[in-house]
Amino acid sequence: MKAIGGYFELELNKGEEYHKKAISLNTGRNALEYILLANGYKKIYLPFFTCDVLLEPIQKLKIEVVFYNINELLEPVFDFNSIKHNEAFLYTNYFGLKDSYINVLAKSCKNLIIDNAQSFYSKPIKGVDTFYSPRKFFGVPDGAYLYSNKNLDIDLEKDVSYNRFEHLLRRIDTSAEDGYSYFKENDEKLSKQPIKKMAKLTQLILSNIDYRSCANKRRQNFNYLHDILNKTNLLEVVVQGESVPMVYPYWCEDIGLRERLINNKVYTATYWPNILEWCTKDDLEFKLASDIVYLPIDQRQTEKELVEIIKIIKNEY
Ligand SMILES: Cc1ncc(COP(=O)(O)O)c(C=O)c1O
Structure with a gap:
């Protein structure tokens, strides 16, 4: 039974999340792991121009990775016809500036995964596995949203995030410089985590944003x-x-x-x-x-x- 009365918790409004219909998970990289597992992909094409933490799930699942180049428009230099049925192609919505291109890409590239870590507001395209990492846009320490065509039939533990807030709190109370080492530390803590459901605290804060x-x-x-x-x-x-x-x-x-x-x-x-x-x-x-x-x-x-x-x-x- 939930406790009644006593001391107060952090006071937060109960608004709505932006990605209400998505699966809420603990990190963007784990959302990728979810997609890879759910589809049973054996190989993934990844841009050189991305964050190395995406290698975490790929290495964990022992999936083959092949890197591709992009051009000055930040678009792949790649023959999409070469993608086989058990291979995925990941494209990053760079800096939230590639929405139009992604609409075109989705028509010609099969097994496409859109990494919207840098484009929180972009709507997913129907049928395209898409994930987000809200901490790149808002003051939360973790969390991810995922739109997946397939559901993983496993029970996921719920994450807790209260122990990763120090940089966010210090930046308010003291300074950005004072909080920086805690930011690095809390960032590190996201490494090598299993797929979990998004922490309630993270979710509540994401329900408080205009x-x-x-x-x-x-x-x-x-x-x-x-x-x-x-x-x-x-x-x-x-x-x-x-x-x-x-x-x-x-x-x-x-x-x-x-x-x-x-x-x-x-x-x-x-x-x-x-x-x-x-x-x-x-x-x-x-x-x-x-x-x-x-x-x-x-x-x-x-x-x-x-x-x-x-x-x-x-x-x-
Ligand atoms: C482009 C991109 N995709 C995915 C991720 C992974 O997101 P998360 O840190 O939530 O796992 C990052 C950075 O961390 C990123 O820069």
Whole structure:
């Protein structure tokens, strides 16, 4: 029986999750494991340009992996006719900017898996296995959503997430710098976990988000930077009406930019550090990881922060 009375729990509103009809799991990588298991795939085609944690389920299930390259539009250089019935092809919705392409891809690529870790708001395409990792968009330490054509007939334990919140709490109470080592630590804790159901605490927090206003803010911030930086951006960024981007990818020849941003406390992630080991300097993927600065456009940024970022880029600070 549930306890009645006594001390209070963290007070949270009971709103709705964005992906209400999805299967809620503990991590994006485990959502991939779920798909691989449910379909009995023996081989997977994976882009070089992705995060190495995706190898966790592949290695665990001893599935063969073949890497493929992408072009400057971040689209696969690949013959889709070569995919056999027991092989899967994974494509990442890069930075939430590839919705239109995915609609086309879904028509020509069989056994497609869409990794929407970077595109929380994209709707799944009917019949295409698709997963999400909400912690890339919102202040939660873990969690995943999965739309799968097949259900795994196994009982999943429910995750608990209370012990992975310290970076989120410190960032509010003290500072981003103070919380950073805890962020790394809590990130590490997601490694080598079995597939579990999403923790109740994570799920409640994901039921507390104003998804519409976060989406609008992201689009607005993205467009603001794009209007100013478009002309000097070496990456062709196509703004898509309804899509909700994760970051603004800015590829310029200013090699000191990332460091200048850090020195001014503007933190940008590298997507992904493992590429610098997997690829060589001549590969496009290497350049995407080393030369592009992924500028923050999330719901926390107001015009004031964006103006700061532009000043640093233009060396006018
Ligand atoms: C593109 C991409 N896909 C999947 C994942 C895995 O998500 P999770 O950390 O929730 O397992 C990550 C990063 O962690 C990622 O960057």
